[in-house]
Amino acid sequence: MSFKKALIVYRKELLELLRDRRTLFATVVLPVIMYPLLFMGFSAIMSRQAGVLEKRGATVAWVDSLSIRNADSGSFSKSIQDNLAKLEYFTVVPAPKALKQLYAEEEIQAIVTLSDSLSKQGLATYKLQVQYDASGERERMIYGKIEKALLATEKAEINRRLVTLKVNPELIKPMVIVPRDTSTAEKKMGSFLGMFLPYIMILTLVAGAATIAADLVAGEKERRTLETLLVSSASRSEIVWGKYLTIFTMAMVNVTINLVSLSFSLRFLMSQSGLETQGLQLPISAFLILLLAMVPLASLFAALLLSISTFSRNMKEARTYEQPIMMVSMLLGMISFVPSIEINNLLALVPVVNISLLFKAVMINEYALSHLLLTIGTTLVLDAIAIWATVKLFNTESVLFRSEDDSNVKISRANKRSFFNPFYGLVYFAIAVLALFYLGGKWQAANLVRGLQMTELALILLPVLIVLRLLKLKPKETLRLKLPRLQEVALVPFIAVSAAVLVTLAAQLINAVFPFPPEYMESMSKIFQQDVSLGMMFLVIAILPGICEEVLFRGFLIRFFGDKARNAVIISALLFAIFHLDPFRFLPVFLLGLLLGYLTVRSGSIINSMLSHAINNGLALLVVTYASQPWLKPLLQDAENFKLWVGLLALPVLATSLWMFHKVTAPKELN
Amino acid sequence: MIAVQALVKEFPKKDGTTFRAVDEVSFEAAHGEIVCLLGVNGAGKTTTMRILSTVFKPQSGKASIEGFDVLTQGDQVRRNLGFLSGDTGLYARLTPREFIHYFGRLYGVQDNAIKRRIEEMSALLDMREFLDKKMEFLSTGMKQKVSIVRSIIHDPPVMIFDEPTAGLDILTARNIIAFIRDCKQRGKCVLFSTHIMREAERLADRVIMIHQGRILTQGSLPSLREESGLTDLDDIFVYYVNQASADAKVEAHEF
Numbered sequence: 016m017s018f019k020k021a022l023i024v025y026r027k028e029l030l031e032l033l034r035d036r037r038t039l040f041a042t043v044v045l046p047v048i049m050y051p052l053l054f055m056g057f058s059a060i061m062s063r064q065a066g067v068l069e070k071r072g073a074t075v076a077w078v079d080s081l082s083i084r085n086a087d088s089g090s091f092s093k094s095i096q097d098n099l100a101k102l103e104y105f106t107v108v109p110a111p112k113a114l115k116q117l118y119a120e121e122e123i124q125a126i127v128t129l130s131d132s133l134s135k136q137g138l139a140t141y142k143l144q145v146q147y148d149a150s151g152e153r154e155r156m157i158y159g160k161i162e163k164a165l166l167a168t169e170k171a172e173i174n175r176r177l178v179t180l181k182v183n184p185e186l187i188k189p190m191v192i193v194p195r196d197t198s199t200a201e202k203k204m205g206s207f208l209g210m211f212l213p214y215i216m217i218l219t220l221v222a223g224a225a226t227i228a229a230d231l232v233a234g235e236k237e238r239r240t241l242e243t244l245l246v247s248s249a250s251r252s253e254i255v256w257g258k259y260l261t262i263f264t265m266a267m268v269n270v271t272i273n274l275v276s277l278s279f280s281l282r283f284l285m286s287q288s289g290l291e292t293q294g295l296q297l298p299i300s301a302f303l304i305l306l307l308a309m310v311p312l313a314s315l316f317a318a319l320l321l322s323i324s325t326f327s328r329n330m331k332e333a334r335t336y337e338q339p340i341m342m343v344s345m346l347l348g349m350i351s352f353v354p355s356i357e358i359n360n361l362l363a364l365v366p367v368v369n370i371s372l373l374f375k376a377v378m379i380n381e382y383a384l385s386h387l388l389l390t391i392g393t394t395l396v397l398d399a400i401a402i403w404a405t406v407k408l409f410n411t412e413s414v415l416f417r418s419e420d421d422s423n424v425k426i427s428r429a430n431k432r433s434f435f436n437p438f439y440g441l442v443y444f445a446i447a448v449l450a451l452f453y454l455g456g457k458w459q460a461a462n463l464v465r466g467l468q469m470t471e472l473a474l475i476l477l478p479v480l481i482v483l484r485l486l487k488l489k490p491k492e493t494l495r496l497k498l499p500r501l502q503e504v505a506l507v508p509f510i511a512v513s514a515a516v517l518v519t520l521a522a523q524l525i526n527a528v529f530p531f532p533p534e535y536m537e538s539m540s541k542i543f544q545q546d547v548s549l550g551m552m553f554l555v556i557a558i559l560p561g562i563c564e565e566v567l568f569r570g571f572l573i574r575f576f577g578d579k580a581r582n583a584v585i586i587s588a589l590l591f592a593i594f595h596l597d598p599f600r601f602l603p604v605f606l607l608g609l610l611l612g613y614l615t616v617r618s619g620s621i622i623n624s625m626l627s628h629a630i631n632n633g634l635a636l637l638v639v640t641y642a643s644q645p646w647l648k649p650l651l652q653d654a655e656n657f658k659l660w661v662g663l664l665a666l667p668v669l670a671t672s673l674w675m676f677h678k679v680t681a682p683k684e685l686n
Numbered sequence: 687m688i689a690v691q692a693l694v695k696e697f698p699k700k701d702g703t704t705f706r707a708v709d710e711v712s713f714e715a716a717h718g719e720i721v722c723l724l725g726v727n728g729a730g731k732t733t734t735m736r737i738l739s740t741v742f743k744p745q746s747g748k749a750s751i752e753g754f755d756v757l758t759q760g761d762q763v764r765r766n767l768g769f770l771s772g773d774t775g776l777y778a779r780l781t782p783r784e785f786i787h788y789f790g791r792l793y794g795v796q797d798n799a800i801k802r803r804i805e806e807m808s809a810l811l812d813m814r815e816f817l818d819k820k821m822e823f824l825s826t827g828m829k830q831k832v833s834i835v836r837s838i839i840h841d842p843p844v845m846i847f848d849e850p851t852a853g854l855d856i857l858t859a860r861n862i863i864a865f866i867r868d869c870k871q872r873g874k875c876v877l878f879s880t881h882i883m884r885e886a887e888r889l890a891d892r893v894i895m896i897h898q899g900r901i902l903t904q905g906s907l908p909s910l911r912e913e914s915g916l917t918d919l920d921d922i923f924v925y926y927v928n929q930a931s932a933d934a935k936v937e938a939h940e941f
Contacts, residue, residue, distance in 0.1 A: 239775035
């Protein structure tokens with residue numbers, strides 16, 4: 016591998032990209048003009064709208080229904096009318112005959128009625144009723160102005176009364192509130208920018224890199240230039256490095272231009288809108304730190320997207336495969352919008368999230384160097400892995416030349432005709448999720464225990480059996496309903512218990528990073544606090560899910576996802592995790608799904624995973640029920656979580672029992 | 687020279703079995719010789735040539751270019767090899783000059799040498815007027831000329847042409863054929879593949895007939911004519927295909 020040749024590739028790719036008007040437009044021109052247009056256009060529209068609304072003014076009907084008239088009330092009524100009439104663009108009219116109709120037709124936007132009333136102590140008081148339609152923006156503005164005018168009148172009236180009583184009006188002002196804002200203009204600006212800047216930056220970074228990456232390998236495949244490059248004396252790694260550097264460079268250029276353009280247009284906007292610009296400087300040092308933090312992220316995305324491009328047959332396919340990466344990074348980047356989350360050492364280990372939060376912290380100048388280093392370090396590690404994987408992919412001819420193998424296409428078409436193909440699998444799953452969400456949710460809300468029973472039996476188990484019946488498939492074979500051998504099944508309890516302990520610990524770790532909301536914890540523990548016998552709880556929580564959910568996921572759905580056992584296990588585990596409709600438990604359930612899938616596929620018997628599933632759920636019930644018992648308490652750190660050393664103990668148990676399971680279930684050699 | 691020995695290439699199929707695209711192929715090609723791989727589409731010609739140009743790795747067997755092993759000495763193999771196929775694309779936004787410079791540099795040729803060669807070849811192939819036009823505006827014939835110069839910019843001793851005239855009009859195809867002859871004149875070792883019998887007849891010193899990944903027969907045209915007792919190359923090809931399937935049937939019976 017010579018870097019010189021990588022540089023030759025790099026220079027050529029850049030040259031080509033710079034000649035592509037679309038790329039040039041998206042990378043350079045668009046960010047330069049987008050922010051000014053966006054901000055100025057937006058602020059112009061906003062201020063214009065407000066101005067227009069004001070100028071439209073208002074017609075206010077005045078109804079004086081005082082029952083007692085004297086000099087005081089007369090002058091009070093008059094001063095209110097005067098104050099209202101003084102409002103700019105306001106017309107005050109005495110209530111016309113067709114008041115109701117005019118109000119309904121919005122010719123009159125508000126009706127102010129003055130009447131007299133009694134206070135709680137029985138003192139005479141004026142009552143002012145303001146009738147308006149609070150759903151209209153214009154009407155809300157009108158009400159605001161009326162309220163101000165009325166309060167001004169009230170103040171004048173109070174003063175008048177105090178003067179009559181020969182009391183100094185100052186007497187009723189025992190205090191004044193004076194806000195003194197110590198935040199600097201930078202900080203204000205920073206906290207504002209810190210909300211949405213990370214998101215915009217990550218979005219532009221990914222979107223820009225994705226377009227270029229798709230072009231660089233998948234595009235070369237499509238245009239049939241890749242082979243020429245491969246037979247040249249550049250090695251595959253040199254080609255990968257050249258292309259990777261190209262994407263990386265363009266992504267960084269894009270990010271830099273975005274940052275600069277954004278800062279300029281913001282500065283302009285702030286000076287325009289009359290915000291205090293005195294001494295306001297955009298935090299230039301902050302931008303430099305951010306640029307530095309973006310370097311590994313840009314590199315990571317460059318490598319990831321390049322590997323997708325390598326895998327794809329053409330650009331269209333590449334763009335399709337890039338979608339999930341873009342979606343995930345957008346969602347992760349959005350974390351900066353969540354007000355209470357701040358970067359910590361754990362979050363600094365989560366890619367994209369760490370950059371997003373670091374951004375936020377840097378913008379208000381409250382970040383720790385350790386966070387910056389952790390963020391860069393983590394991203395660099397992932398980055399190295401991604402680059403290594405891309406080089407490896409590029410060296411795998413079955414990947415690089417996926418379009419070549421026509422026979423593959425024919426076979427996959429033949430597969431489509433059978434019922435068990437991924438498409439039907441996803442459709443079935445989607446229907447099941449909808450049924451769970453609408454029907455299951457309803458049943459469980461009515462009666463939790465009965466609802467859970469019905470869900471498991473009627474929504475999860477029964478449809479599978481019906482479909483198998485309709486298709487005349489043998490449940491025993493399709494679902495792998497085969498008695499396991501004794502040596503397998505004897506290992507299952509060890510696997511299940513140790514895995515359950517480890518999965519709970521994993522969930523705790525997630526809890527430490529993303530704390531579960533308290534309402535969530537409450538709703539979870541509600542399941543265990545039902546007023547039914549322990550036996551019934553065991554049936555609902557352990558036995559039924561063990562049978563029904565296993566039939567659906569490890570028996571039925573796993574059949575839809577390909578001939579490669581590994582893919583089928585992974586996908587069915589993913590679906591299993593999604594099925595629980597619970598983002599907080601996604602990862603633990605996914606891990607559990609992987610294990611259960613492995614147990615079934617490896618041994619060819621679903622009974623193993625049924626048993627394991629039931630033990631896993633049963634253990635949770637057991638822990639919650641007997642948490643305070645002396646024989647269990649020492650193992651727990653609170654009502655439902657195990658202590659760390661239990662996990663450390665569980666790890667070798669799981670490893671050993673899984674290894675033995677793997678050995679016991681090894682396919683027999685034919686001799 | 688090219689030396690191929692018992693080369694095997696299999697592709698995995700989705701149903702878990704494998705498809706044997708190249709099956710125990712052996713042949714040699716020397717300098718100053720044009721050798722033709724002749725066979726219908728899907729016979730294994732392209733796969734063989736891709737193994738020779740280090741794009742694919744064989745499962746078993748050996749292949750070398752100028753004595754360099756395709757598996758272990760890929761870099762030297764590619765340096766000694768020019769590769770041209772009928773359907774290669776070009777970078778639309780580059781000019782021919784930039785394109786040829788790009789590949790020249792990748793092959794490690796000095797910039798001065800690249801310049802000289804471009805001058806020389808563009809005079810020969812009459813391409814001066816479009817050397818600095820973007821390639822998206824070039825005609826097929828012009829593009830093919832660019833590809834020709836690209837393939838020999840590093841003056842390789844071995845040339846491989848994969849269906850070099852596929853999809854080209856008669857005039858452009860003639861250019862290519864002239865170029866292949868020229869390569870032979872210069873003493874290069876030339877391997878080209880085609881499914882057009884006439885082309886093989888006109889160009890090849892030796893013909894290797896390949897069918898379903900296997901070599902049916904190989905030899906000079908006169909010797910093939912003599913062996914089969916037929917004159918037309920079409921007929922000769924069909925004769926060998928039939929013979930191979932008859933052999934297969936006999937084998938099946940014996941089994």
